[in-house]
Amino acid sequence: MKKIHDASATRSALYKKLRHRITAFCALVTGLVLLVAFAVAWQAARRQMRHAEESLFSSQCQTVTAYVSTPYAVDTQAVMQFAGQNQLTVAVVDGGTLLTFAPTLQKDALTQLLADVQASASGQALYSPNAQSGNFTVQSAGQSWRCFLQGQTVSTTQWHNILVMQPVPAHSAEALRLSAVYMAAFLLGWVVLSLMSAVLARFAVRPIERAQAEQLRFLASASHELKTPLAVISTSADLLKQKSQDLAEPCHVIQQQTRQMGRLIDDMLVLTNSSTGRWTLQLRPVLPEEVAMTAYETFQPVLAHVQQTLALELPDAPLPMVLADEQRLQQILAILLDNAHTYAPAGSAVALRVDRQRSQVRFWVIDHGPGMPDSAKQTVFTYFYRQISEAECTATADNGTHHYGLGLTVAAELADLQHGSLTVQDTPGGGASFCLALPARQHT
Numbered sequence: 001m002k003k004i005h006d007a008s009a010t011r012s013a014l015y016k017k018l019r020h021r022i023t024a025f026c027a028l029v030t031g032l033v034l035l036v037a038f039a040v041a042w043q044a045a046r047r048q049m050r051h052a053e054e055s056l057f058s059s060q061c062q063t064v065t066a067y068v069s070t071p072y073a074v075d076t077q078a079v080m081q082f083a084g085q086n087q088l089t090v091a092v093v094d095g096g097t098l099l100t101f102a103p104t105l106q107k108d109a110l111t112q113l114l115a116d117v118q119a120s121a122s123g124q125a126l127y128s129p130n131a132q133s134g135n136f137t138v139q140s141a142g143q144s145w146r147c148f149l150q151g152q153t154v155s156t157t158q159w160h161n162i163l164v165m166q167p168v169p170a171h172s173a174e175a176l177r178l179s180a181v182y183m184a185a186f187l188l189g190w191v192v193l194s195l196m197s198a199v200l201a202r203f204a205v206r207p208i209e210r211a212q213a214e215q216l217r218f219l220a221s222a223s224h225e226l227k228t229p230l231a232v233i234s235t236s237a238d239l240l241k242q243k244s245q246d247l248a249e250p251c252h253v254i255q256q257q258t259r260q261m262g263r264l265i266d267d268m269l270v271l272t273n274s275s276t277g278r279w280t281l282q283l284r285p286v287l288p289e290e291v292a293m294t295a296y297e298t299f300q301p302v303l304a305h306v307q308q309t310l311a312l313e314l315p316d317a318p319l320p321m322v323l324a325d326e327q328r329l330q331q332i333l334a335i336l337l338d339n340a341h342t343y344a345p346a347g348s349a350v351a352l353r354v355d356r357q358r359s360q361v362r363f364w365v366i367d368h369g370p371g372m373p374d375s376a377k378q379t380v381f382t383y384f385y386r387q388i389s390e391a392e393c394t395a396t397a398d399n400g401t402h403h404y405g406l407g408l409t410v411a412a413e414l415a416d417l418q419h420g421s422l423t424v425q426d427t428p429g430g431g432a433s434f435c436l437a438l439p440a441r442q443h444t
Helices: 007-068 076-085 107-119 173-243 245-275 288-304 326-343 390-399 407-417
Strands: 002-004 089-094 097-101 134-140 143-153 159-167 280-282 284-286 309-313 322-324 349-357 360-366 421-426 432-439
Touching: 007 076, 007 089, 007 143, 007 159, 007 173, 076 089, 076 097, 089 107, 107 134, 107 143, 107 159, 173 245, 284 288, 284 326, 288 309, 288 326, 288 349, 288 360, 322 326, 322 432, 326 349, 326 360, 326 407, 326 432, 407 421, 407 432
Parallel strands: 309 349
Antiparallel strands: 002 280, 089 097, 089 159, 134 143, 143 159, 284 322, 349 360, 360 432, 421 432
16 A cells, blocks of 8 residues: 655645735735825815815805894895705894894704803803904704804994804714725725735745755755765775775775765655655555564664663564554664664663554653653754764764764654654653554454
């Protein structure tokens, strides 16, 4: 059974998320800028509207003043008609006698309005020959009124005051229409700029996608190209070693270094193939006991060389099979056992344990080395993470081995490709315990 792990879908999702974030940020910023701009423009338009309304009211007041400037010849019908057409209320005080023109007000409302005008600072001289001409505003019964008072004095006994009042609507039809126009313009502009932001975000992320793809292609190509000369070098070193015993030591070093570089290249191939979505695994039913026994037989002599003991712990009951790529599963165990061999001190014990927990089969590699802090339990599976131990320093000095910080990353990636997981926890008494969990194969 073939299983192709499409890691490119994950990268595509990340790029898509990045595009969405850039678009959201640009839309938010442009929206705020547009909102401020339209708010300023709307306030300016409202001021112009109020100025136009006040100019119109002043013109109306002049017309009313012309109508009633001669009290004994007031055209009552014309004043009432003009007041009704323009929602005006006119009061004329002629020598203390009140004459009103209020086609739209009830008597009680008019009385309250005149009382409120008199209570104001500008209108308190309404019944006085000393009234000052000017515009002012009063509040009456929850309604704001625009007022104009003009006093005309002929003598101390002949005077009259003209008061013109007009209600100020809280939201005039013109203001509502203007608000609707500005709101529609704001929404349309915001939508257009948001769409442009989405297009620009796509163009902004595209170079990143191309650079990432080129990088992955370069790593994959470089890894394949490096394997060929390494194979030639290793083969040539074998031939030299067979022909001359004097060259045994330098040939041994050449072989050792080429194998080390070959291992690094293999790790790079695993990571680049999984990242580009071109990795293919042969998933078949595998017996966990056989895999563990093979790994034990391979590494038991290696650990014994430095006085380390390797114990194989299997349960009494048979374990269910797992669906895995046997070669890659062996590779994971080899990485974990090599890691334990590197970090555990000489003379210590390492255990390879296999057990079952519910629907999972777990492979444990347990050492009694220096362990690792809690902060490193997640970063240990990232690229090029290394924790230098005294044992590793000694091993590097003795045999030239070197770890590049890719092994556990490769192991975690291979575990994920086989629908499993790789975790680490502390060993009781000190050390690290790595757990590879794979789903058990269901019997059909």
